[in-house]
Amino acid sequence: MENTEYVHGYSDREALRLNDQADTLDNIIHNDTIFPKDSFVLEASCGVGAQTKIIAAKNPDSNFISVDISEDSLGEARQLIKSLDIKNVEFRQADLYGLPFEDGIFDSVIVCLVLEHLHHPKQALTELNRVLKKGGTMIAIEGDHGSTFFYPDSKSAHSAIDCQVRLQRQNGGNSNIGRELYPLLKSIGLSDILVSPRMVYVDSSRPQLVEGFIKNTFTAMIEGVGDKAVRQGIIDKLTFEKGIKDLYRTAEPDGVFSYTFFKGFGTKK
């Protein structure tokens, strides 16, 4: 092993592994959520603060306004951020379609795992763009359930995932919105758009993601819609249960699972 460019040795492979794939979902989507010092950033719909705690802690020299429509969620988010002793976040109740801010006051706007739930994502992005300053950066991060594939493959597992997609669509949302980030950011007139896919590839050489992503994040989420999907006749109980079993099967030592998030950046003209 004379050549350091050679990726065939164990230590080089480790470097490639780290480069390819962080160990946790937070690292995969937020490794580069870094704002310049003293940025004034709007986080649009923060929910209970799951992303807020990561991005605020990663950017101690920036100040965040995190908004959500739900006072209940904001209450939980406030408690979480306080418990972590994070001091650079101010929470405020607000409607994404009509923000209580003047034009062009934020250096950056970040919207993370939110657009998938909206009836009118373009309208929300247009409103977010309004409060962004000229030359400011918009960041949008979304998953895409249609990007999911795995080994062993399973029709029942795909049917179970499709329940989530259909229920989200019934609610006016879009579980496959990740792939649409590029046209969405383009449609509101941003420049220098870059969409960076963040594939969460998991096999048993990545045990933290086997537990943290396949089992506790993705499959648990799909499992959560089972009762509703069966009740609505979208799927029969046995097929759903087999689908969930088959998703857990991909977490076995010879299994493989892949899901892709998309992170889009754009600049306000």
Next chain:
Amino acid sequence: MENTEYVHGYSDREALRLNDQADTLDNIIHNDTIFPKDSFVLEASCGVGAQTKIIAAKNPDSNFISVDISEDSLGEARQLIKSLDIKNVEFRQADLYGLPFEDGIFDSVIVCLVLEHLHHPKQALTELNRVLKKGGTMIAIEGDHGSTFFYPDSKSAHSAIDCQVRLQRQNGGNSNIGRELYPLLKSIGLSDILVSPRMVYVDSSRPQLVEGFIKNTFTAMIEGVGDKAVRQGIIDKLTFEKGIKDLYRTAEPDGVFSYTFFKGFGTKK
């Protein structure tokens, strides 16, 4: 933009774009196909030399033996390599399931876009492992048609892709083998296995891949199986034609296309 870690400026975004995604498929799958100086490498089934010309040119200080079962293909490969004035490749007719080499003579073995065509990929890998020296590196690269997704989404386009998958299966192959690389490399007893996904994500900000990958590689390949698929009754002509039209549609300015190759590395114990 005071902070150089900040990926929000144009030049930083360019760096991320380059890091994420090379402009050509060759770069995406072969950027790190670098062998140590003086390596003796077996390329298993070289076909007409499409990969040979890339890996041999990238490794001028290594020597390659490239084998294929077909004398016709080898003839074309020889001509191609000669026309490019590449001098570090020797071609030889050989059967992957019974190689004409002694045990443990190669420093590395590379098998690229081959396993998808085989009836018995594990058996072929076992034979390749036999001729690899202890501590030597095996590299396997495969695509996965089931990883394909795009915007706008289209059932007809997925049906057209599925024709290729079904015809490949009829021939004893597996178009979705990329996701199986990890269990396959594990099953032959390699150590330090790393599977690195190589997503080819394409939107109109990557014009070279729009032309080179969406249109001229992927859709052209699917288009090529149309007559056979229609003749065999796998699909009706109108659906197939709509599917192809919809695949070309993803190459428009607001379209998005994604396909994933997998590159696996392992060490012989």
